[in-house]
Amino acid sequence: MFRLHTDHEHASLCEAYELFAEATDFMTESTRHSDRNGRSNTHAGFGSRKTFRANRAPSFGFGLTNRIDGVNAPTSHMLSKQLLSGNEAVALSAFHRGFTLGTGYPGTPSTEILESLARLREEKEAAAGLRVQWAANEKVALEVALGVAFAGARSLVTMKHVGVNVAADVLFSAAYTDIPGALVLVSADDPGMASSQNEQDNRRYAVAAAVPVLEPCDSQQAYEYVGKAVEIAERWQLPVMLRMTTRICHSKSIVTCEPRIQPCKVGNYQRNIDGRVMLPAYARLAHRRLREKLTQIADNAESLGLVEYVRAGSDLGIICSGATAMHVQEAVPNASLLILGTCHPLPVQAIERWVNSVERCIVVEEGDPVLFEAIRSAGILVETTPRDFRFGELNVQRVRSILNPNTACSVQQPAGKAPELCQGCPHRAVFEILAKHDIIVSGDIGCYTLAALPPMSGMDTVVCMGASIGVGIGLRYGLSPNDTRNVVSVIGDSTFVHSGMTGLVELVYNPPETGHVVIVLDNGTTAMTGLQEHAATGRTLTREPCTRLAIEAVARAIGVSRVEVVDPRNEAERFEKTLVDMLQNREIGVIVARRECILAQARNHAELRKKPDPKSPLQSSPAAGSP
Numbered sequence: 001m002f003r004l005h006t007d008h009e010h011a012s013l014c015e016a017y018e019l020f021a022e023a024t025d026f027m028t029e030s031t032r033h034s035d036r037n038g039r040s041n042t043h044a045g046f047g048s049r050k051t052f053r054a055n056r057a058p059s060f061g062f063g064l065t066n067r068i069d070g071v072n073a074p075t076s077h078m079l080s081k082q083l084l085s086g087n088e089a090v091a092l093s094a095f096h097r098g099f100t101l102g103t104g105y106p107g108t109p110s111t112e113i114l115e116s117l118a119r120l121r122e123e124k125e126a127a128a129g130l131r132v133q134w135a136a137n138e139k140v141a142l143e144v145a146l147g148v149a150f151a152g153a154r155s156l157v158t159m160k161h162v163g164v165n166v167a168a169d170v171l172f173s174a175a176y177t178d179i180p181g182a183l184v185l186v187s188a189d190d191p192g193m194a195s196s197q198n199e200q201d202n203r204r205y206a207v208a209a210a211v212p213v214l215e216p217c218d219s220q221q222a223y224e225y226v227g228k229a230v231e232i233a234e235r236w237q238l239p240v241m242l243r244m245t246t247r248i249c250h251s252k253s254i255v256t257c258e259p260r261i262q263p264c265k266v267g268n269y270q271r272n273i274d275g276r277v278m279l280p281a282y283a284r285l286a287h288r289r290l291r292e293k294l295t296q297i298a299d300n301a302e303s304l305g306l307v308e309y310v311r312a313g314s315d316l317g318i319i320c321s322g323a324t325a326m327h328v329q330e331a332v333p334n335a336s337l338l339i340l341g342t343c344h345p346l347p348v349q350a351i352e353r354w355v356n357s358v359e360r361c362i363v364v365e366e367g368d369p370v371l372f373e374a375i376r377s378a379g380i381l382v383e384t385t386p387r388d389f390r391f392g393e394l395n396v397q398r399v400r401s402i403l404n405p406n407t408a409c410s411v412q413q414p415a416g417k418a419p420e421l422c423q424g425c426p427h428r429a430v431f432e433i434l435a436k437h438d439i440i441v442s443g444d445i446g447c448y449t450l451a452a453l454p455p456m457s458g459m460d461t462v463v464c465m466g467a468s469i470g471v472g473i474g475l476r477y478g479l480s481p482n483d484t485r486n487v488v489s490v491i492g493d494s495t496f497v498h499s500g501m502t503g504l505v506e507l508v509y510n511p512p513e514t515g516h517v518v519i520v521l522d523n524g525t526t527a528m529t530g531l532q533e534h535a536a537t538g539r540t541l542t543r544e545p546c547t548r549l550a551i552e553a554v555a556r557a558i559g560v561s562r563v564e565v566v567d568p569r570n571e572a573e574r575f576e577k578t579l580v581d582m583l584q585n586r587e588i589g590v591i592v593a594r595r596e597c598i599l600a601q602a603r604n605h606a607e608l609r610k611k612p613d614p615k616s617p618l619q620s621s622p623a624a625g626s627p
């Protein structure tokens with residue numbers, strides 16, 4: 001079902017309904033648009049002004065809520081106007097531009113990009129040659145995408161902001177290489193931390209890794225900027241980051257798209273050893289080439305369409321980008337705006353000219369003062385956003401407060417009840433047993449992180465994906481061997497595949513004197529981000545059967561001396577006894593607590609009812625079977 005939000009100050013209800021009617025003409029079904037707790041992601045006061053750009057339809061906050069069913073994406077034979085989220089617009093644009101690969105690792109707010117692309121791919125004829133898949137983690141996703149682009153084809157790699165931390169090693173050196181195809185990296189940042197462990201601003205990564213970054217301010221631009229990213233990537237042979245934020249990813253607005261579909265580009269490998277082998281001798285030259293490329297891109301920013309001027313008076317000028325550009329237009333319709341589609345490389349000349357044309361110029365930006373610092377270090381005098389506004393998302397009200405310090409500024413937390421583990425969630429059974437013993441739980445990221453909240457309060461540390469094992473080992477080292485408390489690492493199955501295996505190698509290589517126990521919560525899905533598949537589910541992104549990574553076999557192969565597979569609910573006693581034995585005997589042990597997520601189970605059963613297939617791994621879901 002569509003849910004129409006009309007809390008825009010400048011959009012009349014009639015106008016909104018007209019647009020809505022127009023938009024729904026081009027939509028077939030509703031689209032999933034909420035996070036795992038059912039909160040819809042809508043624009044609260046997300047701005048629209050028709051004068052903004054003559055060729056751009058205004059943006060409205062259409063919030064759609066539909067968590068599991070009704071998942072749908074635009075299809076190629078639709079007319080050229082569609083109501084799309086930023087994520088869907090990116091997928092459609094990649095589809096239209098003949099990308100050969102879409103890959104990534106799930107993470108809110110980026111997940112729906114690949115899910116939408118996969119649905120577009122189902123139109124086999126139009127998408128012949130397009131692969132869409134989940135990778136084991138963001139680093140390997142970027143490596144595979146880089147290979148595709150080295151071959152001369154186009155690849156899209158998607159991740160949430162913290163995913164770029166995992167992929168950073170690849171990114172920093174890939175930037176030095178000459179890449180004949182297009183490598184477009186989507187970093188979906190989460191200012192305000194709607195569903196993340198931090199609010200890092202990945203524009204900083206673009207600067208540090210020396211890659212161009214494009215920042216769309218609505219779905220239309222998300223669609224267009226994929227095209228610009230391809231243009232820049234192929235012309236200058238370097239990776240391009242498309243930096244989205246939660247508001248852009250999940251908000252819907254009208255997108256006018258090209259009717260044309262380019263077929264998937266097939267690569268034609270050209271050898272270029274000094275351009276792609278980053279030995280110091282080649283890398284030194286490559287670094288100089290990279291800086292030259294960036295200078296050229298900055299010089300071409302205006303002709304690439306990355307600089308937009310909105311002229312009003314000359315008293316007040318505001319420099320902004322991304323979602324902030326929309327808020328600013330609503331908050332201060334009388335200001336002149338310089339809207340930058342990129343903060344790196346910075347189009348210094350254009351900025352300087354523009355700043356000189358206004359009396360007073362303020363950089364209004366969400367997150368870190370990236371634009372401000374870059375502009376000031378170019379020697380251009382501008383004012384910045386006060387420090388308090390660095391925390392959380394901006395909105396129209398907060399932008400007003402920036403410009404008028406007498407207006408109160410507060411970060412509003414979304415209403416609603418605190419998230420909690422579902423009733424009947426298999427993770428509950430594990431934490432109930434852990435709570436009975438005096439255990440320090442080194443935790444990880446997934447649905448089970450919710451066990452850290454009261455009343456369970458059952459987790460002691462959570463830092464980043466995969467950290468549970470390393471931190472658990474470190475806690476063991478740091479505590480006295482005579483300490484009566486025990487440490488246990490708890491990690492989900494998707495997280496284990498993502499970054500848990502190396503932790504296990506560390507455990508076997510440098511075992512603590514007191515032993516250690518790792519519990520892998522194998523619920524047969526990546527539940528936290530909306531039930532995605534991973535290598536240990538035995539199903540691909542499109543839910544076709546594939547080779548299943550057996551977690552217990554991996555643990556044994558790594559050299560863990562005792563590995564047990566238990567159903568924590570039906571075999572609660574055995575689970576508890578195994579845990580206590582391992583702890584008391586100071587063993588290096590892994591317990592795979594295998595029981596299917598109840599939501600995944602419901603979805604799988606519903607699918608089976610629709611089309612029973614005896615060969616389908618859904619018939620024998622690893623998490624559903626006996627341990």
Ligand SMILES: Cc1ncc(C[n+]2csc(CCOP(=O)(O)OP(=O)(O)O)c2C)c(N)n1
Nearest residue numbers: 107163445446447492493494495526527528
């Ligand atoms: C580097 C990184 N990538 C992606 C995410 C988003 N994310 C959070 S938890 C999670 C995986 C959860 O799956 P699992 O470990 O199986 O636990 P479950 O939610 O199924 O209980 C993902 C992908 C993240 N926080 N960090």
Ligand code: SF4
Nearest residue numbers: 422425447527597598
């Ligand atoms: S793992 Fe599944 S059952 Fe448990 S809280 Fe997450 S979605 Fe609910």
